[in-house]
Amino acid sequence: MKTKLPMLLGTALMVTPTQALAQDDADAPETTRLALDRMVISAGTEKVAIDTPQAVSTLDQDDIDQVQATTIGDLLEGMPGVNVQGGVGQLGQGFNIRGMGTAIGDSDNRILLTVDGVTKFYEQYRMGALFTEPELYKRIEVLRGPASSTLYGAGALAGVVNFTTKDASDFLDDGDPLAVRLKAATETNAQAHTLSGIVAVQPTEGVELLGSYNYRRTDDYKSGNGDTVAASATLSDSWLVKGRVAIGGNKKHAIGASYQDWISDAPQVYDQISAATGAALMRRRVHDKTAVLGYVNDFDGSKIFNVEAQVAYSLSKVHQTETTFLGPLAYSDFSYESWQAKVQNTSEFAMGGDWTTFLILGGQWSEQKRRNPRVALNGTVTPGAGTHPEGDMSRYGLFGQLEIVWSDKLTITPGVRVDWTDLTPGDTVVGGTTLTDKVKDSGVSPKLAALYNFTPWFGLFGSVARTVRMPNIDEIFTRSATRPNNPDLRPEKSDNVEVGFTFSFDDMLGKGDHFRAKTTLFQNDVKDLIVNVTAAAGTPYFQNINRSRFKGLEVEAEYGMGGFFARGNASFIDGKNRLTGDYLNTVPANDYRLTLGYADAASGLSGGWTGEFAERQDKVTTGAFASAGSGLPTPGYTVHNLFFAFKPQSGAARGFEFRIAMDNVFDKHYRRHLSSLAAEGQSFKFTVANTF
Numbered sequence: 001m002k003t004k005l006p007m008l009l010g011t012a013l014m015v016t017p018t019q020a021l022a023q024d025d026a027d028a029p030e031t032t033r034l035a036l037d038r039m040v041i042s043a044g045t046e047k048v049a050i051d052t053p054q055a056v057s058t059l060d061q062d063d064i065d066q067v068q069a070t071t072i073g074d075l076l077e078g079m080p081g082v083n084v085q086g087g088v089g090q091l092g093q094g095f096n097i098r099g100m101g102t103a104i105g106d107s108d109n110r111i112l113l114t115v116d117g118v119t120k121f122y123e124q125y126r127m128g129a130l131f132t133e134p135e136l137y138k139r140i141e142v143l144r145g146p147a148s149s150t151l152y153g154a155g156a157l158a159g160v161v162n163f164t165t166k167d168a169s170d171f172l173d174d175g176d177p178l179a180v181r182l183k184a185a186t187e188t189n190a191q192a193h194t195l196s197g198i199v200a201v202q203p204t205e206g207v208e209l210l211g212s213y214n215y216r217r218t219d220d221y222k223s224g225n226g227d228t229v230a231a232s233a234t235l236s237d238s239w240l241v242k243g244r245v246a247i248g249g250n251k252k253h254a255i256g257a258s259y260q261d262w263i264s265d266a267p268q269v270y271d272q273i274s275a276a277t278g279a280a281l282m283r284r285r286v287h288d289k290t291a292v293l294g295y296v297n298d299f300d301g302s303k304i305f306n307v308e309a310q311v312a313y314s315l316s317k318v319h320q321t322e323t324t325f326l327g328p329l330a331y332s333d334f335s336y337e338s339w340q341a342k343v344q345n346t347s348e349f350a351m352g353g354d355w356t357t358f359l360i361l362g363g364q365w366s367e368q369k370r371r372n373p374r375v376a377l378n379g380t381v382t383p384g385a386g387t388h389p390e391g392d393m394s395r396y397g398l399f400g401q402l403e404i405v406w407s408d409k410l411t412i413t414p415g416v417r418v419d420w421t422d423l424t425p426g427d428t429v430v431g432g433t434t435l436t437d438k439v440k441d442s443g444v445s446p447k448l449a450a451l452y453n454f455t456p457w458f459g460l461f462g463s464v465a466r467t468v469r470m471p472n473i474d475e476i477f478t479r480s481a482t483r484p485n486n487p488d489l490r491p492e493k494s495d496n497v498e499v500g501f502t503f504s505f506d507d508m509l510g511k512g513d514h515f516r517a518k519t520t521l522f523q524n525d526v527k528d529l530i531v532n533v534t535a536a537a538g539t540p541y542f543q544n545i546n547r548s549r550f551k552g553l554e555v556e557a558e559y560g561m562g563g564f565f566a567r568g569n570a571s572f573i574d575g576k577n578r579l580t581g582d583y584l585n586t587v588p589a590n591d592y593r594l595t596l597g598y599a600d601a602a603s604g605l606s607g608g609w610t611g612e613f614a615e616r617q618d619k620v621t622t623g624a625f626a627s628a629g630s631g632l633p634t635p636g637y638t639v640h641n642l643f644f645a646f647k648p649q650s651g652a653a654r655g656f657e658f659r660i661a662m663d664n665v666f667d668k669h670y671r672r673h674l675s676s677l678a679a680e681g682q683s684f685k686f687t688v689a690n691t692f
Contacts, residue, residue, distance in 0.1 A: 034514055034516045034558045034560055034567075035049065035057075035058065035516075035558060035567065036048070036049045036050040036504075036516040036517075036518055036556070036557075036558060037049070037050065037516065038058050038060065040052050040056050040058060040141060041139075041141070042141045042143065042151075042160070042162045043056055043141075043143060043148075043151075044151065044358070044360060044401055044403050044413065045346065045358045045360075045403055047411075049518070050459075050502050050504060050516055050518055051411070051451060051453075051459075051502075052451075053411055053413055053449040053450055053451035053461040053462070053463060054143060054144070054145055054147050054148070054449060054461075054463055054498065054520075055080075055081070055143075055144040055145060055498070055500070055518075055520040055522075055554055056141065056142065056143050056144065057079040057080065057082070057141070057142045057144075057556070058139065058140070058141050058142075059075060059079075059139065059140040059141075060138070060139055061138045061139070061170070063075075064134065064137060064138070064140070065657070065659065065687070066643060066645065066659070066661075067134075068185060068187075068659060068661055068685045068687055069134040070090070070134070070187070070190075070192065070216070070218060070234060071088075071089065071090050071093060071134070071234070072090075072093065072130060072132060072134055073088075073093045073095070074134070075134055075140060076095065076140070076142070076161070077672075078569075078593060079142055079569070080554040080555070080556050080569035080570065080571040081097055081098050081144050081552065081554045081571045081573065082095070082096070082097050082142055082144070083095075083096040083097075083101070083588040083672070083673075083674050084096070084672070084674065084675060085101050085586070085674040085675070086128060086272075086273040086274070086674075086675070086676055087128055087231055087232075087272045087273045087274070087675075087676060087677060088229065088231070088232045088675060088677045088679070088680075089231050089232045089233060089234060089272060090128070090131065090234050090236060090264065091127060091128055091131065091231075091264065091268070091272040091284070091286060092126075092127065092128045092231055092272030092273050093128040093129065093130070094128055094129045094273075095111050095113070095129060095130070095161065096111075096158070096586060096588060096674055097111055097142070097144055097158035097159040097161075098144060098145070098158050098159070098522065098524065098550055098552060098573055099158075099550045099552070099573045099574075099575040099584065099586055099587040099588065100157055100158035100524075100550065100575075100586060101158065101586055101674075109121055109123075109155055109469070109472060110155060110156070110157040110158045110469060110492075111156065111158045111159060111160070111161060112148070112149075112152050112153050112155070112156045112159075112160045112161070113129070113130055113160075113161050113163075114152065114160065114161070114162050114163065115132065115163045115165070115260070115290050116163070116164060116165055116258060116290070116292050116294075117162075117292065117294075117310055117312070117342065118290050118292055118310075118312040118314050118340060119152075119153060119314070119338075119340060119366065120132075120288075120290070120314060120316065121316075121336055121338075121368075122316040122336050123336070123472075123474050124318060124334045124388060125387055125388065126270060126271040126272060126273050126274075126277075127272050127273070127318060127334075128272060128273070131262055131264070131286050131288040131316060132163070132238070132260075132262050132288060133214050133216065133236060133238040133262055135183075135194070135196050135212075135214045135216075135238070136163075136165050136166065136212065136214070136238060136240050136260060137163050137164060137165055137166070138164055138165065138166045138167070138170055139163075139164040140161065140162065140163055140164070141161075141162045141164075142159060142160070142161050142162075143159050143160045143161075143162070144158070144159040144520075144554070145158075145159055145463070145465070145496055145498055145522060145524075146158070146159070146445075146447075146465045146466075146467035146494045146496045146524065147415075147447045147449055147463050147465040147467075147496070147498075148160040149417055149445045149447075149465070149467045150399055150401050150415035150416070150417050150445065150447055151344075151360070151362075151399060151401060151415075151417075153364060153395070153397060153417075153419070154395075154397060154417065154419035154421075154443055154445060154467070154468055154469060154470060155467070155468070155469030155470065155492075156467065156469075157467055157469055157492065157494045157496075157524070157526065165240055165242060165258060165260065166198070166210065166212065166240070166242075167208065167210060167242065167244070168200035168201065168202065168208035168209055168210040168242070168243075168244070169200075169208055170200075171198060171200040171210075171691055172200050172202050172208070176202065177201065177202050177203065178199075178200070178201055178202075179198075179199075179200040179691055179692065180197075180198070180199055180200075180691070180692045181196075181197070181198040181200075181689065181690070181691040181692075182196070182197055182198075182689065182690055182692075183195070183196040183197075183657075183687065183688070183689035184196075184687070184688050184689070185685065185686065185687040185688075186685070186686050187218070187683055187684070187685045187686075188683055188684040188685075189221045189222055189680055189681060189682065189683035189684075190218040190219050190220065190221035190222075190232070190233070190680070190683070191218065191219045192216075192217065192218035192219070192234070193216075193217055193218075194214070194215065194216045194217075195214070195215040196212070196213070196214045196215070196689075197212070197213050198210065198211070198212045199211045199212075205249065206245060206246035206247075206249055206251070207243075207244075207245050207246070208243065208244045208245075209241075209242070209243045210240070210241070210242045210243070211239070211240070211241050211242075212239060212240040212241075213237075213238070213239045214236075214237070214238045214239070215237055216234055216235075216236045216237075216238075217234065217235055218232075218233055218234040218235075219233050220232045220233045221680045221681070221683070222680075222681050223669055223678035223679065223680065223681050224664065224667045224668045224669030224670065224678070224679075224681040224682070225669040225678075225681075226681070227678070229275075229677050229678055229680075230269050230275040230279065230677075231268070231269045231271065231272045231273075231274075231275045231677065232677065232680075233266075233268070234264070235264055235265070235266040236262060236263065236264040237262075237263050237264075238260065238261060238262040238263070239260065239261055240258065240259070240260040240261075241258065241259050241260075242256070242257070242258035242259075243256065243257055243258070244256040244257075250298075250300065252296060252297070252298035252301075253296065253297045253298060253299075253300075254295075254296055255293075255294070255295050256292075256293075256294045256295075256296075257291075257292065257293050257294070258290075258291070258292050259289070259290070259291045259292075260289070260290050261287075261288070261289055262286075262287070262288040262289075263285070263286070263287050263288075264284070264285070264286045265283075265284075265285040265286070266283070266284075267281040267282070267283050267322075268281060268282070268283070268284055269281065270282050273676055274676035274677065275676075275677065281322075282320060282321070282322045283320070283321045283322045284318055284319065284320050284321075285318070285319040285321075286317070286318050286319075287315070287316075287317045287318075287319070288315070288316045288317075289313070289314065289315045290312070290313075290314050291312060291313040291314075292310055292311075292312045293310060293311050293312070294308070294309065294310040295307070295308075295309045295310070296308050296309075303347065303348045303349070303350075304347050304348075305345060305347070306345060306346040306347070306348075307343070307344075307345050308343070308344055308345075308346075309341075309342065309343040309344075310341070310342055310343075311339070311340070311341045312339070312340045312341070313338070313339055313340075314336075314337070314338045314340065315335065315336070315337045315338075316335065316336045317333065317334070317335040317336075317337075318333070318334045318335070319331065319333050320332050320333070320334070331374070331375055332372065332373070332374040332375070332385075333371065333372065333373050333374075334371075334372050334388055335369075335370070335371045335372075336368060336369070336370055337368070337369045337371070338366050338367060338368040338369070339366065339367050340364070340365065340366040340367075341364070341365045341366075342362065342363070342364045342365075343362055343363060344360055344361065344362025344363075344399075345360070345361055345362065346358060346359070346360050347359045347361075351404075354406055354407035355404070355405070355406050356404075356405045357402060357403070357404050357405070358402070358403040358405070359400070359401075359402055360399075360400065360401045360402075360403075361399070361400050362398075362399055362400075363396075363397065363398050363399070364395070364396070364397040364399075365394075365395065365396055365397075366393075366394070366395045367392070367393075367394050367395075368392065368393045368394075368395070368473075369392050370388075370389075370390055370391050370392070370393075370426070370473045370474075371384065371390050371426070372384030372385060372388045372389070372390055372428070382429070383426060383427035383428055383429065384426065384427070384428045385428070385430075386428060386430030386478065386479045386480050386481075386485075387478055387480065388474075388478075389425065389426065389428040389430075389435065389473065389474070389477035389478055389479070389485070390425070390426025390427055390428050390477075391423060391424060391425050391426045391428075391435075391473040391476075391477050392423070392424045392426070392473075393421060393422070393423050393424075393472065393473050394421065394422040395419065395420070395421050396419065396420045397417060397418065397419040397420075398417070398418050399415070399416070399417040399418075400415060400416055400417075401413065401414070401415035401416075402414050402415065408453065409452060409453045410450070410451070410452050410453075411450065411451045411452075412448075412449075412450045413447075413448070413449040413450065413463075414446075414447070414448045414449075415446070415447045415448075415449075416444065416445065416446045416447070417444070417445040417446075418442070418443075418444050418445075419442065419443050419445070419468070419470070420440070420441070420442045421439075421440065421441050421442070421470040422438075422439075422440050423438065423439040423440070423471075423472075423473060423476055423477075424438050425437060425438070425477050426477075428477065430479050430480060430481060433479075435477055435479075435485065437476070437477075437485070437487035439471070439476050439487050441470035441471065441491050442470075443468025443469070443470060443491055443493075444466075444468065445465070445466060445467045445468055446465070446466055447463060447464065447465035447466070447467075448463065448464055448465075449461070449462070449463035449464075449465075450462060450463070451502075453502075456504070457503060457504050457505050458501065458502070458503060458504075459501065459502040459504075460499075460500070460501050460502075461498075461499070461500050461501070461502070462497075462498055462499040462500065463496075463497070463498045464495075464496070464497050464498075465494075465495075465496045466493065466494065466495050466496075467493075467494040467496070468491050468492070468493055468494075469491060469492040469494070470491045471489040471491065471530060471542070474542075475489055475530050475541075475542040476489060476542075478541040478542065479540075479541060480541070482537040482538070483537060483538065483539060483540065483541050484538075484540050484541075485540065485541060486540035486541065486542050486543065489530060489542060489543075489544060490528040490544050491528065492526055492527070492528050492529055492530055492544075493526070493527045493528060494524055494525070494526045494527075495524070495525045495526075495527075496522065496523070496524040496525075497522065497523050497524075498520055498521065498522040498523075499520075499521050500518065500519050500520035500521060501518075501519055502516075502517065502518045502519075503515065503516065503517040503518075503557075504516050504517075509561065510561060512561065512562065513559065513560065513561035513562075514559070514560045514561075515557070515558070515559045516557060516558050517555070517556070517557030517558075518555075518556055518557070519553070519554070519555045519556075520553070520554045520555075521551075521552075521553050522550075522551065522552055522553075522554075523549065523550075523551040524549070524550040524551070525547070525548075525549050526547075526548045526549070526550070527546060527547055528544040528545070528546060529544065529545040529548045530542050530543070530544060530545075531543065531545055545577055545579070546579055547577070547578040547579055548575065548576065548577050548578060548584060549575065549576055549578050550573065550574070550575040550584075550587075551573075551574055551575075552571060552572050552573035552574060553570075553571070553572045554569070554570070554571045554572075555569060555570045555571075556568075556569040556570075557569075563598045563599045563600050563601065563606075564597075564598050565595075565596075565597055565598070565599065565608075566594070566595065566596050566597075567594075567595045568592065568593045568594035568595055569592070569593055570590075570591070570592040570593075571588075571590065571591060572590045573587055573588060573590070574587060574619070575587040582621040583619045583620055583621045584621075585620055585621060585631045586674070587617075587619065588617070588672075588673050588674050589614045589615050589616070589617035589634060589636070589672075589673040590614070590615040590617075591612065591613060591614040591615070592612075592613040592614075593610065593611065593612050593613070594610070594611050594613075595608055595609065595610040595611075596608055596609050597609070597643075601649065603646075603648070604645075604646055604647045604648035604649055604653075605644075605645070605646055606644070606645045606647070607642070607643060607644035607645065608642075608643060609640065609641070609642055609643075610640075610641045610642075610643070611638065611639070611640055611641075612637075612638070612639045612641070613636075613637075613638050614634075614636055614637050614638075614670075614672070614673070615636045616633070616634065616635050616636040617633060617634050617673040618633035618634075620632065620633055634670075634671055634672075634673040635670075637668060637670035638668070639663075639664050639668050639670065639679075640664070640665040640666060641661065641662065641663045641664065641665065642661065642662045642665060643659070643660070643661045643662075644659070644660045644661070645657070645658070645659045645660075646658045646659075655690055655691035655692065656689070656690045656691075657687070657688070657689040657690070658687070658688055658689075659685070659686070659687040660684070660685070660686055661684070661685040662682070662683075662684055662685075663680065663682070663683045663684075663685065664679070664680060664681055664682045664683065665682065666682070667681045667682035668681075669681065
């Protein structure tokens, strides 16, 4: 998709993508490979982002390193339509895509979060949704919209976020038996410091091993007005071991395994979402584990069989002690534990002429256990609070997706998924009542997506998708002495329509320049949206809102010429209860991001400026949880950030990396609309790393 265009779209540089640009070694040294030209590996068969018939954004290792993130939210905030809700620290963040995510008291699994293909989920009042370390990952892909449900699971009404951990091959050059990477980082505002070490080994051809350890400590940071922001500190240790063995020397026939562990154990504010419980401290040990055993086999290049399979174990657990200010409890545990399995096969069929068809068929299974045992000071064990009820959930899913490709012009992607859930209550006792309701649900989620390139520089794409999300343990079994649970909740049903267009120009304003743009409009009508509507006695904790609508526009584009690059995005989202006309309080402010920079491939020097611009968001509805943040209006704001890096690609200094960043240059005091707490004030960040 390349053509010369001496003058067109001159104003388009006002909106450009957030991902860093990488140098394309296949072209001339001054040619810049743009983010929309990157391969997308999690939307079916591999294809570049601009040719994927849905909205998708990717972060690679350079992007992740440039952010110098403390939390996963720091990485995701820069993507169009993606926001962080709730807290600002590692223990308090929830996530939001296109206006759907965690509102205080609501469920969070309208977004599927996966780590190396393993679904992660955690839900505890006054805590976040995902506990992990940014340094573990080399790639993040965000698939926006419910069409992603086909391959990943029922209920991805908002989308899917896929995290990929580092591999030994990322650090080993051909023939190298050993590589060691050491990294240190610091930040002035929160007195933060991070240490990271990686050892990659290739003891013999076809065998790769990796070990990684990360140490992170920060104090509570200060906002732009100088106030210390509670619940923003971090104390965590994490490690990853990972191995892969090619069978018979075939790298596409292999067994792989990985295990990662993340621990935070320190006194902290009880409410990690909004710090509303004040300065009283308690102690939490937060422990997250993910183990994966995988197998791939392309059957020596077979067109019919290309199998991927994995079994996995996941545990997210919070152990609370010293909570006497909440009542006579010595300690309590909150946990989600699951076993998961997935298998899929990709077949390729030549249809004659320029037609090719790919067929993906697969199945998934998971068994999740939610527990909340509590021990009183007298040693009495009680089975969980009604506001965190115990229970088990079994899930089964079958899916199929076709990708019909004609030349480089047309891609048609129909797909369907069928899911079943089986919920069984645990031993939770509330008001003398032990729950006995067992709930079974099922849902069918079909979709159809297509992209057509009318010319080498202009394409249109669109999709229609119906996605069903079944209620989870929390929504079905949560109750109190005055409010019953609701076993009659209906599954949520999403009918989503998307349309968009792409531009792709080379040599537009001068020889060797590149311009890419992708714009998506969407409307998502959700029937029976599950929310915690009211705190009135006698009303169920969770109820269905019969009709709600989310709609919006996302734009991302980028330009590169020589070493100069411009990138950014914009998103505009609206959400309403269509029966009452009330605004839904999970909708972010309209925002824009723009980056201007320069990268010199010969020296490895790069630097630039990023601006974040948000409009006032006053389309809110007051209610029981309005004080938590998203139910309160927020003014607009502008934040400026500067960055600089030195990362030689050749010579004796190859492997060395030095980064400086100045965030919030003018020490602006502001709060992102979906956050409950003020954002960080001015801060300098420094990173030094070297690979030996």
